[in-house]
Amino acid sequence: MKVEFFGVRGSMASARNNTHVFGGNTSCVYIEQNNGKDLILDSGTGIVELGTRLLEKENPITILLTHNHWDHIQGFPFFKPIYQLNRDITIAVGNVDDKKSEDAILKQMSGSYFPVCYEDLPANITLNTTLSSQKHFTINDFSVSTAPLNHPGGGTAYCVNADETKVAYVTDNELNPPEKVKTSINEWVNFIKGADLLIHDAQFLDIDLPLKHGWGHSTIDQVAELAIKAKVKNVVIISHDPSRTDEQLVAIEKYLQTNYGQKITIECGREGRVFDF
Numbered sequence: 001m002k003v004e005f006f007g008v009r010g011s012m013a014s015a016r017n018n019t020h021v022f023g024g025n026t027s028c029v030y031i032e033q034n035n036g037k038d039l040i041l042d043s044g045t046g047i048v049e050l051g052t053r054l055l056e057k058e059n060p061i062t063i064l065l066t067h068n069h070w071d072h073i074q075g076f077p078f079f080k081p082i083y084q085l086n087r088d089i090t091i092a093v094g095n096v097d098d099k100k101s102e103d104a105i106l107k108q109m110s111g112s113y114f115p116v117c118y119e120d121l122p123a124n125i126t127l128n129t130t131l132s133s134q135k136h137f138t139i140n141d142f143s144v145s146t147a148p149l150n151h152p153g154g155g156t157a158y159c160v161n162a163d164e165t166k167v168a169y170v171t172d173n174e175l176n177p178p179e180k181v182k183t184s185i186n187e188w189v190n191f192i193k194g195a196d197l198l199i200h201d202a203q204f205l206d207i208d209l210p211l212k213h214g215w216g217h218s219t220i221d222q223v224a225e226l227a228i229k230a231k232v233k234n235v236v237i238i239s240h241d242p243s244r245t246d247e248q249l250v251a252i253e254k255y256l257q258t259n260y261g262q263k264i265t266i267e268c269g270r271e272g273r274v275f276d277f
Ligand SMILES: [Zn+2]
Pocket: 067, 069, 151, 172, 216
């Protein structure tokens, strides 16, 4: 199995001279099985670059969305395969609280926010609104488990299994929110236990709290401590604050590796990073 990062930024895209090392695109991770079947996690602006590559493949496309905040759906109107005639695209939306906006990824293409209407797209697009409410399901040969995110508006975390490899994708998620949790620390430990790769939101530093406590993101230390408890093999933190510079992310990575590196392999997510399992 191959895992490739196309977007690691949270909240909004961030294209500046001092973000190009880690990348400025919002959430998108691509997983490809050894048999060529693939899965896309989230449709932030990172999916645009991935779309160009997928034009060369003719296989059906499967997208799992965590939730519908802009930074997880905004790349979709620029995802080139949706303009391919009869290209099969299945989107499983996250289990969000507002059931009336489950189809936000398509409805953003209704004229007000984007000139092309989703009804006019030539691809065969199927929106599945029930899959992510199941604890386990199989899609495109991937065995997937779910857990509810601690995030305003709700959403879904995914553990993806294939080729005897387990990848956990948990974003956006606040491990220690002020309100009642949907998923507790112990439940997260069980969910991600032994993962070959944990991809987890860590947008905040301790200094960002208490102002942002309750905004639905975790701190870098909370994620490192969770990963150690769950004995995961590799950790990549994502959903970087859009104002965070490359220099600051290098410093964060160094801090994490100095403080936790003896117990876990941890790094800041960057576009183009590939894991081969
Ligand atoms: Zn969010």
